[in-house]
Amino acid sequence: MRHRTVGDLMTPTAVSVRPGTTFKEIARLLDEYDITAVPVVDDGGRPVGVVSEADLLRKQTSGDVGSTAGDVMTSPAVVAEPEWNAVRAARTMEGRKVKRLPVVDVEGRLIGVISRGDLVKLFLRQDHAIQEEILEDVIVRTLRLPPSSLTVEVTDGRVTLSGSLERRSLLPVTARLCEGVDGVVDVVNRLGYDRDDTTGEATVRPS
Incomplete structure (x- = not known):
């Protein structure tokens, strides 16, 4: 990126x-x-x-x-x-x-x-340009996930992330990566996770 x-x-x-x-x-x-x-x-x-x-x-x-x-x-x-x-x-x-x-x-x-x-x-970058960079650079190239795995919405530079990641530890990392994209004003992190790897136990988050 x-x-x-x-x-x-x-x-x-x-x-x-x-x-x-x-x-x-x-x-x-x-x-x-x-x-x-x-x-x-x-x-x-x-x-x-x-x-x-x-x-x-x-x-x-x-x-x-x-x-x-x-x-x-x-x-x-x-x-x-x-x-x-x-x-x-x-x-x-x-x-x-x-x-x-x-x-x-x-x-x-x-x-x-x-x-x-x-x-x-x-901070005058178009919302669609910010969205494309997050999808291509953060989700696909850095996290190595399919672009459809998460939902990225951008309004006036404010990014809203939703969907689910495999591990809980990836949630703050993903948010920080998005915050580092040029033009991003704020990140609303609504991401979920499938497994809590922060406790040292193989805890699966209930659906």
Whole structure:
């Protein structure tokens, strides 16, 4: 089961500025590209900070609009790597209180930007796409069961599982696998089991 990564979700070839870029030029770029922040890179293309609309507004309020990117940027830049999963990117944003992360390659050079909006797209997946992934990847490939063995219903990202598994120990495992599918908001586990293998005894659940 392959989850989409930061590299899949980011906006590539991100707009960037240099530390010496002027206040007015930064404002023009934000407006032209309809973005709310821009990475600041050094001569090697490595992010050294980020300038956001909020940074510009703070300077404008103080009456100082002659500043450069190096003067107003938030530094150091908090960056992500393309192989990160969405959860790691989201937790980094939350932990560092930022709304976007420059994405860098193995040499630390800017290759894109991922924003909260990009991560939200994960939860805009169509229900049928989520259902198909659960049936194919979780039930068939991972659990090695026929696709008709369980019923999977998906409504607005909420997955409801019903049917019966052979062993009780598989119930929480199956639910966790479904929770890990991109776009899943919640999992309602209504699965039953034929044999309780959690007690060390061959207890068969009565029908």
